[in-house]
Amino acid sequence: MSVVLYENERIDQLYSEGVQIIQSQEVFSxxxxxxxxxxxxxxxxxxxxxxxxxxxxxxxxxLSQKTQAKxxxxxxxxxxxxxxxxxxxxxxxxxxxxxxxxxLQQGKQVIPADSVDLVTCNPPYFKxxxxxxxxxxxxxxxxxxxxxxxxxEVIKEASRQLKMMGKFSMVHRPDRLLEIIDLMNRYKIAPKxxxxxxxxxxxxxxxxxxxxxxxGKKEGLKILPPLYVYGEDNQYLPEVKQILYGN
Numbered sequence: 018m019s020v021v022l023y024e025n026e027r028i029d030q031l032y033s034e035g036v037q038i039i040q041s042q043e044v045f046s047x048x049x050x051x052x053x054x055x056x057x058x059x060x061x062x063x064x065x066x067x068x069x070x071x072x073x074x075x076x077x078x079x080l081s082q083k084t085q086a087k088x089x090x091x092x093x094x095x096x097x098x099x100x101x102x103x104x105x106x107x108x109x110x111x112x113x114x115x116x117x118x119x120x121l122q123q124g125k126q127v128i129p130a131d132s133v134d135l136v137t138c139n140p141p142y143f144k145x146x147x148x149x150x151x152x153x154x155x156x157x158x159x160x161x162x163x164x165x166x167x168x169x170e171v172i173k174e175a176s177r178q179l180k181m182m183g184k185f186s187m188v189h190r191p192d193r194l195l196e197i198i199d200l201m202n203r204y205k206i207a208p209k210x211x212x213x214x215x216x217x218x219x220x221x222x223x224x225x226x227x228x229x230x231x232x233g234k235k236e237g238l239k240i241l242p243p244l245y246v247y248g249e250d251n252q253y254l255p256e257v258k259q260i261l262y263g264n
Contacts, residue, residue: 020103028107033263034082037107038075039100047075049246049257050224051139054188055079056260057212057226061086064134067178069121069171074101074114076137081110086134088114091121093166121166124174136175138187140168168193169200176204179231191225207233212241217249 022028026041031052040046055076060066060083068077071090081088092098098118105114117127168189175185185206189197191213201208206229214224222243246257253261 020107026100031079031261033259033261034079036078036082037104038073038078039104039107040073041100044100045073045094045097047073049261050188051075052079052260053214053224053244054137054139054186054226057188057210057228058135058137058186059184059228060084061134061184065089065132066135066137067091067124067128067133069124069136069138069174070140070166071098071101071116072139073097074104074116076139077101077114077116078104078108078110080137081108081114085113089128090114090116091124091128092116092118093120094118121174122170124178128178130177131180133178134180134183136178136183136185138171138175138185140166140171140187140189168196172197172200172204172206176206176231179206181232183231184228185231186226186228189225189227191222194225194227197225197227201227201229206231207235208238209233210239210241212244214244214246216245217247218245 022039025043026039028037029040030037038047058080060080062084064086066080066086066088068088068090071077071092074090077088077090090101092101095118098116101116105111105116179185198208208227208229210228212226213222214226215222244256245254248254
């Protein structure tokens with residue numbers, strides 16, 4: 018199916034999923050973080066999935082290949098949401114997936130409480146502080162810094178949407194792990210699975226993947242084996258290569 022591409026847009030493909038995504042270096046391009054979150058997440062076979070801070074729709078598009086569930090992306094930036102909608106059409110997923118343009122804080126207007134089986138999120142990683150150095154491009158600044166929403170608002174809204182025993186899955190930075198766990202506990206999401214991702218062996222982790230269950234039991238947290246992205250030759254290691262390109 019053909020769709021309209023605007024200036025400086027391109028179509029990229031995640032080969033392992035066979036998904037095509039409209040991207041723009043000027044506005045937003047999904048990163049390895051989104052691919053790893055989609056791979057890490059336990060996806061229900063049916064039901065309802067919401068992707069918060071959806072960007073250009075990458076995570077929802079990746080998840081669509083693993084489930085019959087209805088998927089809704091919530092994204093505040095109209096330019097990104099429009100890219101996501103065109104990607105949904107490009108992949109012929111309009112019956113399964115939709116993209117809503119509104120602030121995450123207004124989610125209650127469109128997503129009833131206790132109605133969602135899985136909430137995913139690749140949120141802005143950096144706190145909005147007076148000393149923060151932000152990207153001069155407002156699209157990228159909003160995607161990376163807590164300008165339009167905060168970590169607490171993300172977890173609070175996820176908890177509100179989730180059914181009892183529904184799952185929350187997020188990618189973030191390891192240096193905010195204690196804050197993430199504190200907020201998950203505050204909003205009744207029990208952390209259940211954590212995986213640290215390292216750029217290389219002997220380097221510090223730079224990506225955190227975490228999954229929790231709303232009103233889950235406190236015990237039972239699993240720390241998964243580490244995932245290393247690059248070998249010493251700066252090429253993707255086999256596990257990451259398979260996630261990106263399949264067999």
